[in-house]
Amino acid sequence: MLSVIEWPDKESEKLIDWHRTASRSFSWRKKPSKYQVLVAEFLLQRTQPVQAAKVFDSFMGRWPDIDSITGARESQLVKVLSPLGRRSRAKDIKKAFKFIKAEWGAIPGTEEELKLIPGVGNYIARAVLCFALKKPIGLVDPGIIRVFNRFFCLESSKVRAHTDKELWEVADSLVPNKKPDRYNLALLDLAALVCTAKSPKHNDCPIKTNCCFFGAM
Numbered sequence: 001m002l003s004v005i006e007w008p009d010k011e012s013e014k015l016i017d018w019h020r021t022a023s024r025s026f027s028w029r030k031k032p033s034k035y036q037v038l039v040a041e042f043l044l045q046r047t048q049p050v051q052a053a054k055v056f057d058s059f060m061g062r063w064p065d066i067d068s069i070t071g072a073r074e075s076q077l078v079k080v081l082s083p084l085g086r087r088s089r090a091k092d093i094k095k096a097f098k099f100i101k102a103e104w105g106a107i108p109g110t111e112e113e114l115k116l117i118p119g120v121g122n123y124i125a126r127a128v129l130c131f132a133l134k135k136p137i138g139l140v141d142p143g144i145i146r147v148f149n150r151f152f153c154l155e156s157s158k159v160r161a162h163t164d165k166e167l168w169e170v171a172d173s174l175v176p177n178k179k180p181d182r183y184n185l186a187l188l189d190l191a192a193l194v195c196t197a198k199s200p201k202h203n204d205c206p207i208k209t210n211c212c213f214f215g216a217m
């Protein structure tokens with residue numbers, strides 16, 4: 001059973017320590033509210049973070065809260081979001097926030113409620129809870145799966161996707177109670193900067209000592 005997996009040593013602390021100096025800097029990470037995380041995640045869908053960062057600040061400058069975004073004209077949204085491509089994104093954002101306003105008046109704070117919002121699945125719901133509310137909750141995305149697969153040598157067992165329920169259980173069992181937001185950001189940045197799909201930089205990795213993949217090289 002994958003769900004009994006544990007970090008062998010103080011890997012979560014090592015990741016958080018490493019992240020103090022290695023973090024990627026994005027506006028939505030500074031003091032994230034539920035609104036900011038939700039907007040950022042919509043911008044990040046099928047988009048590189050560097051691209052999303054180019055429109056996040058102008059988006060927030062125009063529509064800093066739910067009232068302003070639900071009152072926005074779709075044509076304005078399309079224009080601001082145009083550098084990111086995918087015209088339907090404007091419609092998706094409008095639909096999600098209109099739903100929130102009609103249903104609760106404000107962004108809810110439980111996973112079950114968040115997942116009722118159109119366009120919001122496991123990852124976005126949990127990102128809101130972890131980054132805005134600091135809940136100790138695991139995240140799974142393709143980069144984090146790669147780190148888990150390599151660190152615990154899971155790759156041979158079967159091909160795993162972010163929809164794999166067992167992986168979400170693993171992620172939940174590994175997340176620390178202290179600084180869960182920093183820990184999840186560290187995992188995302190480790191996957192993006194160090195444990196990359198091609199040519200991983202093992203020697204720069206803060207958790208290489210206990211890494212199964214690195215140990216087998």
Ligand code: SF4
Nearest residue numbers: 195202205208211214
């Ligand atoms: S040591 Fe290498 S394979 Fe292992 S987690 Fe770090 S970068 Fe990934």
